[in-house]
Amino acid sequence: MRRGPRKRTTRQLEQVFKALHGDHSHPIAHEIYRRVHKKLPRISLATVYRNLHTLVEEGKIRTLLLGDQVARYDPETREHDHFICERCGRVSDVFLKRARRIDLSPLARDGYVVTTHNLTVYGMCRVCAGRRRTSKPSRAARKPSVRTMAVIRG
Amino acid sequence: MRRGPRKRTTRQLEQVFKALHGDHSHPIAHEIYRRVHKKLPRISLATVYRNLHTLVEEGKIRTLLLGDQVARYDPETREHDHFICERCGRVSDVFLKRARRIDLSPLARDGYVVTTHNLTVYGMCRVCAGRRRTSKPSRAARKPSVRTMAVIRG
DNA sequence: TTGCTTGCAAATTTTTTGCAAAAAC
DNA sequence: GTTTTTGCAAAAAATTTGCAAGCAA
Numbered sequence: 040m041r042r043g044p045r046k047r048t049t050r051q052l053e054q055v056f057k058a059l060h061g062d063h064s065h066p067i068a069h070e071i072y073r074r075v076h077k078k079l080p081r082i083s084l085a086t087v088y089r090n091l092h093t094l095v096e097e098g099k100i101r102t103l104l105l106g107d108q109v110a111r112y113d114p115e116t117r118e119h120d121h122f123i124c125e126r127c128g129r130v131s132d133v134f135l136k137r138a139r140r141i142d143l144s145p146l147a148r149d150g151y152v153v154t155t156h157n158l159t160v161y162g163m164c165r166v167c168a169g170r171r172r173t174s175k176p177s178r179a180a181r182k183p184s185v186r187t188m189a190v191i192r193g
Numbered sequence: 194m195r196r197g198p199r200k201r202t203t204r205q206l207e208q209v210f211k212a213l214h215g216d217h218s219h220p221i222a223h224e225i226y227r228r229v230h231k232k233l234p235r236i237s238l239a240t241v242y243r244n245l246h247t248l249v250e251e252g253k254i255r256t257l258l259l260g261d262q263v264a265r266y267d268p269e270t271r272e273h274d275h276f277i278c279e280r281c282g283r284v285s286d287v288f289l290k291r292a293r294r295i296d297l298s299p300l301a302r303d304g305y306v307v308t309t310h311n312l313t314v315y316g317m318c319r320v321c322a323g324r325r326r327t328s329k330p331s332r333a334a335r336k337p338s339v340r341t342m343a344v345i346r347g
Numbered sequence: 348t349t350g351c352t353t354g355c356a357a358a359t360t361t362t363t364t365g366c367a368a369a370a371a372c
Numbered sequence: 373g374t375t376t377t378t379g380c381a382a383a384a385a386a387t388t389t390g391c392a393a394g395c396a397a
Binding site for chain 1: 258259260261262263264276279287289295296297299300303304305306307308309310311312313314315316317318319322323
Binding site for chain 2: 360361362363364370371372
């Protein structure tokens with residue numbers, strides 16, 4: 040999972056990991072920077088990016104590229120899927136049972152060698168489904184760009 | 194699917210659509226620009242982007258955000274999935290039978306309202322699976338960034 | 348000490364925008 | 373003729389990189 044020189048334990052690396060550990064909000068790099076900045080006011084965004092990459096290489100966190108062209112980071116490394124609320128923008132972890140997951144055998148029969156797959160579901164989260172037409176959409180985590188309206192987000 | 198003033202038919206719009214029509218290679222904007230540029234040497238990249246957006250709004254093509262933070266465009270508007278070859282970078286359309294697709298009912302039971310979902314599969318395409326360890330990976334369509342090694346691309 | 352890591356600034360990459368001129372209808 | 377679209381250049385937004393100085397081992 041890693042090659043090259045062994046990594047050193049720096050305050051910056053530790054804090055970047057701490058900022059993400061146990062969090063299920065799938066923050067983007069700048070949000071993580073904001074969090075770490077409170078502990079280490081001199082840290083730079085570049086260092087946050089570099090440490091996020093380090094953590095990904097070490098398998099401690101994962102990068103999520105869910106379709107808004109901005110990388111999100113997830114400390115949940117177990118296999119799981121994601122649900123994106125089209126109203127509030129929140130990204131939730133979703134654990135579908137293995138048996139309920141996708142049958143990819145037709146691909147294998149077709150000559151493809153499958154290593155992994157990714158499933159992202161779109162719709163309304165529980166909170167927003169409740170509020171249905173009461174309040175107007177809040178763009179919580181992220182601005183849903185004009186484009187994302189008619190997009191296949193993969 | 195559209196609002197605002199009705200669109201005018203320009204040579205630029207026509208050529209952008211032609212450049213994509215019937216193509217299954219999922220090109221990025223710059224590749225489309227390159228193609229159209231042969232026909233209309235004075236076209237600008239901005240115009241290509243604007244026309245791609247127009248075509249998406251009209252439902253003639255789709256935007257694919259598959260995880261490399263670069264938008265791809267697909268003239269195939271029927272519901273389908275994608276396979277990304279981790280060796281050559283090629284993106285293939287994949288049509289899995291409805292019955293074989295994902296059972297999302299657990300989500301509904303959990304209070305989520307599902308509108309769409311997206312499935313992307315990773316592995317080796319037929320061509321590369323044949324060549325297995327003969328030739329070294331070519332980064333055909335796109336550079337697989339270092340990051341994409343340990344990423345959940347969704 | 349050695350050499351990986353940081354902070355800062357500048358560079359990259361992809362996409363969007365402002366605006367006057369050109370093209371559609 | 374009026375209104376949309378284009379081309380060009382500049383702006384934005386996200387991420388990466390060069391480099392001297394700082395720190396971990």
